[in-house]
Amino acid sequence: MSEKEVNLKKRSDELFETIKKTPFVYATLGIISGLGLEEKEIYNKPFIGIVNTWNEINPGHMHLRSLAEAVKLGIAEAGGIPLEFNTIAPCDGWGNANVGMRFILPQREIIADSIEAMVEAHRLDAIVTLSSCDKINPAVLMAAVRLDIPTICVPGGPNLFKVAFSPEYKGIDVKCYDDFKQKPRCISCATPGACEFMGTANTTQALMEVFGMTLPNAATTPAFTRMKYIIAKNSGRKIMDLLKKGITPSQIMTEKSLENVMIADAAIGGSTNATLHIPAIAHEMGLDFDIEIFNEYSKKIPMIVNVSPSGEYGVVDLYNAGGIPAVLNRIRDYLNLDCMTVSEKPIGKLIRRTKGLDDKVIRPLENPVYPEGGTVILKGNLAPKCAVVKQSAVTNRNMLQFEGPAKVFDSETDAINAFAKREIKNGSVIVVRYEGPKGGPGMPELVGLTTNLMLRNDMNEVALITDGRFSGATQGPCIGHLCPEAYVGGPIAVVQDGDIIKIDIPNRTLNFDVSDDEIKERFKNWKPFERDIKSRVLLKYRKLVTDSSKGAILEF
Numbered sequence: 001m002s003e004k005e006v007n008l009k010k011r012s013d014e015l016f017e018t019i020k021k022t023p024f025v026y027a028t029l030g031i032i033s034g035l036g037l038e039e040k041e042i043y044n045k046p047f048i049g050i051v052n053t054w055n056e057i058n059p060g061h062m063h064l065r066s067l068a069e070a071v072k073l074g075i076a077e078a079g080g081i082p083l084e085f086n087t088i089a090p091c092d093g094w095g096n097a098n099v100g101m102r103f104i105l106p107q108r109e110i111i112a113d114s115i116e117a118m119v120e121a122h123r124l125d126a127i128v129t130l131s132s133c134d135k136i137n138p139a140v141l142m143a144a145v146r147l148d149i150p151t152i153c154v155p156g157g158p159n160l161f162k163v164a165f166s167p168e169y170k171g172i173d174v175k176c177y178d179d180f181k182q183k184p185r186c187i188s189c190a191t192p193g194a195c196e197f198m199g200t201a202n203t204t205q206a207l208m209e210v211f212g213m214t215l216p217n218a219a220t221t222p223a224f225t226r227m228k229y230i231i232a233k234n235s236g237r238k239i240m241d242l243l244k245k246g247i248t249p250s251q252i253m254t255e256k257s258l259e260n261v262m263i264a265d266a267a268i269g270g271s272t273n274a275t276l277h278i279p280a281i282a283h284e285m286g287l288d289f290d291i292e293i294f295n296e297y298s299k300k301i302p303m304i305v306n307v308s309p310s311g312e313y314g315v316v317d318l319y320n321a322g323g324i325p326a327v328l329n330r331i332r333d334y335l336n337l338d339c340m341t342v343s344e345k346p347i348g349k350l351i352r353r354t355k356g357l358d359d360k361v362i363r364p365l366e367n368p369v370y371p372e373g374g375t376v377i378l379k380g381n382l383a384p385k386c387a388v389v390k391q392s393a394v395t396n397r398n399m400l401q402f403e404g405p406a407k408v409f410d411s412e413t414d415a416i417n418a419f420a421k422r423e424i425k426n427g428s429v430i431v432v433r434y435e436g437p438k439g440g441p442g443m444p445e446l447v448g449l450t451t452n453l454m455l456r457n458d459m460n461e462v463a464l465i466t467d468g469r470f471s472g473a474t475q476g477p478c479i480g481h482l483c484p485e486a487y488v489g490g491p492i493a494v495v496q497d498g499d500i501i502k503i504d505i506p507n508r509t510l511n512f513d514v515s516d517d518e519i520k521e522r523f524k525n526w527k528p529f530e531r532d533i534k535s536r537v538l539l540k541y542r543k544l545v546t547d548s549s550k551g552a553i554l555e556f
Contacts, residue, residue: 006244008045008046008080008125008243008244009044009045009046009047009125010125011047011123011124011125011149012046012047012123012124012125014123015028015032015122015123016028016029029042035083037081041081042081045079045080045081046079046080046081046125046126046240046243047080047081047083047122047123047124047125048075048080048081048082048083048124048125048126048127048128048236048239048240048243049083049084049085049118049119049122049124049126049127049128050068050071050072050075050082050083050084050085050127050128050130051085051087051115051118051119051127051128051129051130051131051140051143052064052065052068052084052085052086052087052130053086053087053088053089053111053129053130053131053132053136053140054068054086054089054130055086055088055089057090057091057094058089058090058091058132058133059091059093059159059189059192059193060089060091060132060133060156060159060192060193060194060195060201060223061089061091061131061132061133061136061156061192062192063156063192063193063223063224064130064131064132064156066229067130067154067156067228067229067232068084068130068232070229070230070232070233070236071128071130071154071232071233071235071236072084072236073233073236074232074233074234074235074236074237074238074239075128075236075237075239075240076236077236077237078236078237078239078240078241079240080125080126080239080240080243082236083122083124085118087111087114087115087118088107088110088111088114089111089131089132089133089136090103090104090107090133090135090136091133092104092133092134092135092200092445092447092471093195095444095445096445096447096448096451097412097413097416097447097448097449101442101444101445101447102440102441102442102444102535102538103442103535103537103538104134104135104442104444104445105135105276105437105442105443105444105469105552106441106442106537106538106541106545107135107139108135108136108138108139108142108277108280109139109541109553109554110537111135111136111139111140111143112139112140112142112143112146115127115129115139115140115143115147116143116146116147119143119147119149120147124149125149125150125243126149126150126151126239126240126242126243127144127147127149127150127151127239128151128152128153128154128235128236128239129143129144129151129152129153129154130154130156130232131153131154131155131156132155132156132157132193132194132201132205132223133156133194133200133201134199134200134201134204134273134472135200135277137153137155137201137204137205137207137208137277138204138277138280138281140153141153141208141211141213141253141281141284142280142281142284144213144249144253145249145250145253145281145284145285146284147249148248148249148250149248150239150242150243150246150247150248151213151239151242151248151249151342152213152214152215152235152238152239152242152342153208153213153214153218153342154214154218154231154232154235155205155208155209155214155218155219156192156193156194156205156223156228157193157194157205157218157219157220157221157222157223157225157228158193158194158195158196158201158202158205158220158222158223158314158315158316158319159189159190159191159192159193159194159195159196159222159223159224160190160191160193160196160222160224160314160316161186161187161188161189161190161195161196161314162186162188162189162190163186164190164316191222191223191224192223192224193222193223193224194223194315196314196315196316197307197308197309197314197315197472198268198269198270198271198305198307198308198309198310198311198315198472199271199309199471199472200271200273200274200277200471200472201472202219202220202315202472203265203268203270203271203273203274203472204271204273204274204277205218205219205220206219206220206264206268206270206324207261207264207265207270207274207277207278209324210257210260210261210264210324210328210347211252211253211257211258211260211261212252212253212257212339212340212341212342212343212347213249213252213253213341213342214235214342215231215234215235215238215342215343216325216343216350217231217319217323217324217325218231218235219323219324220315220316220318220319220323220324221319221323222316222319238342238343241344242342242344245344247340247342247344251340252339252340252341252342253281253285254339255285255287256336256338256339257336257339257347258278258281258282258285258287259336260328260335260336260339260347261278262278262293262294262297263297263300263301263331263334263335264324264327264328264331265278265297265373265374265375266294266297266298266300266301266302266303266372266373266374266375267301267302267303267304267305267327267330267331267373268303268305268307268327268374269303269305269307269310269311269369269370269373269374269375269390269392269393270374270375270472271375271390271471271472272375272388272389272390272469272470272472272474272480272481273469273470273472274375275291275294275375275377275386275388275481275548275551276443276469276481276548276551276552277551278551279291279549279550279551279553280551280552280553282551283550283551283553289550289551291377291386291549292377292386294373294375294376294377294388295376295377295508297373298372298373298374298375298376298391299372299373300334300373301331301334301372301373302365302368302369302370302371302372302373303368303369303370303372303373303374303392304327304330304331304362304363304364304365304368304369305318305327305361305362305363305369306360306361306362306363306369307361309390309393309472309474309475310369310370310374310390310392310393311369312360313360313361317358317361318361318362320357320358320361321356321357321358321361321362322354322355322356322357322358322362325350325351325354326351326354326355326356326357326362327356327362328347328351328354329351329352329354329355329356330356330362330364330365331365332348332351335347335348337349369392370391370392372391372392373392374390374391374392374393375388375389375390375391375392376388376389376391376505376508377508378479378503378504378505378508378509378510379508379509379510380502380509380510380511381491381511381512381514381516381519382465382482382491382492382495382501382510382511382512383482383483383490383491383492383510384483384484384490384491385483385484385547385549386481386482386483386548386549387465387479387480387481387482387483387510388469388479388480388481388548389477389478389479389480389505390470390472390474390478391505393474393475393476393478394475394476394477394505395475395476396460396461396476396477398461399461399463399476399477399503400477400503400504400505400506401503401504401505401506402429402461402463402477402502402503403429403500403501403502403503404427404428404429404461404463404500404501405427405428405429405497405498405499405500405501406428406429406431406495406496406497406498406499406500406501406512407423407424407425407428407429407430407431407497408431408433408495408496408497409430409431409432409433410432410433410434410529411432411434411435412432412435412444412446412448412449412468415430415432415446415449416448416449416452419449419452419453424459424462426458426459426460426461426462427461427462428462428463429462429463429464429465429501429503430449430462430463430464430465431465431466431492431495431501432446432449432464432465432466432468433466433467433482433485433486433492433493433495433529434467434485434486434487434528434529434531435466435467435468436467436468436482436483436485436486436487436488436490436547436548437485437541437542437545437546437547437548437552438485438487438488438542438545439467439485439486439487439488439528439529440468440538441533441538441539441541441542441545442538442541443468443469443548443552444468444469445468445469445470445471446464446466446468446469446470446478446480447470447471447474449464450464450470450471450474450475450476450478453476453478454474454475454476462476463476463477463478463479463501463503464476464477464478464479465478465479465480465482465492465501465503465510466479466480466482467480467481467482467483467485467486467487467490467492467548468480469481469548477503477505479503479510481548481549482510483547483548483549484547485547485548486528486529487528487529488528488547489523489526489528491512491519493523493526493528494519494522494523494526495512495514496522499512499513499514500512500513501513541554544556
């Protein structure tokens with residue numbers, strides 16, 4: 001059967017459909033031919049969009065230009081016309097501890113919207129996406145669901161941290177994440193690609209693969225390798241097969257594959273930001289999502305991936321140990337193995353012959369890194385809807401259950417300044433509020449504060465709670481996403497210095513020792529803390545954004 005007979009250009013033919021009987025058709029044809037295309041190509045070959053999030057600002061994305069060239073080769077070889085376009089791709093690292101971080105999470109929606117708008121405006125027949133970092137990966141999945149045209153995702157892969165090239169490096173057994181002197185060197189990027197720990201970037205790349213939206217082993221293949229280039233080229237070839245067979249994301253990203261994503265997230269010790277992105281993707285899929293489900297899977301699935309910040313190794317080590325297919329093989333008894341993938345094979349068949357190559361990196365189920373999943377949801381009078389913590393990253397197990405007096409701040413900057421002046425005492429609970437989706441606005445990560453806490457050896461019994469969020473690299477009893485947030489009148493808004501805060505992660509509770517009557521009394525004189533926000537982007541976001549329990553999606 002020919003390409004024309006299977007109507008590969010159903011969408012791009014619409015460019016000419018309403019005007020094909022008028023002379024105006026030649027104007028459209030003339031504009032498109034300005035790309036250097038011949039008329040016979042324009043009329044007969046499908047238009048395949050390459051959604052490239054390359055830029056020169058984000059080291060996680062700076063290599064995507066060369067991967068786009070590989071995708072183009074694959075598309076052209078298979079008979080399509082590759083048409084590359086770009087969208088924004090922020091780097092969280094630039095925004096740490098400054099106002100830039102308020103713009104990071106809102107860009108998830110901007111990216112998804114821009115992809116949708118660009119693809120629909122030009123009636124592209126299929127797309128291949130290129131992305132690496134935190135908010136960009138979920139954004140392209142959200143756009144893929146909305147568009148529901150044949151789509152393959154190409155994750156940019158992890159980088160290699162500088163410690164691997166240091167004289168002290170002893171192979172994959174190096175414990176740089178536990179060594180104070182090595183930490184600053186570990187977080188220096190030696191190559192392009194996503195930061196080499198199980199932060200939000202590598203978590204969401206992994207979940208892309210679990211969803212079935214990438215070719216096998218695409219998530220952990222390092223950014224700087226020959227194999228990454230080959231995966232990109234094969235993705236270009238493969239998108240033409242999906243187009244010919246009419247295979248779209250709605251056939252791959254199903255309720256069952258979402259369940260697989262939840263299971264895998266628990267097993268890999270994924271970033272707490274997954275509690276924002278998975279609900280947002282589920283919303284695009286038209287599914288109801290209760291954030292409490294993270295606890296359900298955490299109880300069933302042990303964390304077996306021994307990767308920082310909850311383990312000893314990096315994501316490149318995970319690749320060498322077999323990557324996501326090997327992880328899935330270890331937890332196969334929990335998975336829906338019949339879920340389809342862009343490889344046109346069910347995930348069960350793809351992982352059937354894979355195996356873990358290093359039990360120190362991908363632990364057996366009977367010897368997990370942590371007996372439960374990494375991320376759990378807490379509730380209580382301080383967080384009636386939810387709070388989020390990565391329990392597997394609480395390395396001091398005595399802190400899983402902890403209580404102490406509150407030290408309250410209305411911004412991360414105030415908390416950092418107090419920390420620098422040594423005004424925060426060991427044994428206290430730092431409370432940082434008005435950093436939620438509306439209060440920030442933008443729900444910034446508190447990386448500046450958490451990193452300082454990690455590097456201070458004399459602050460080993462300090463907890464942190466906030467209505468903001470954390471980087472996937474955060475360690476310790478750092479509890480975020482408190483909902484309702486302070487700005488809308490959540491209980492965190494009336495916490496006072498000295499209030500006793502009680503954290504009980506095993507029992508999933510977060511409370512402060514204040515009666516309901518006292519809470520009501522404090523709210524009588526309460527007014528939300530207001531920042532002087534002039535940004536139209538942030539003001540629009542504040543007006544439309546929902547709370548963190550819904551994934552901070554926009555509703556209008």
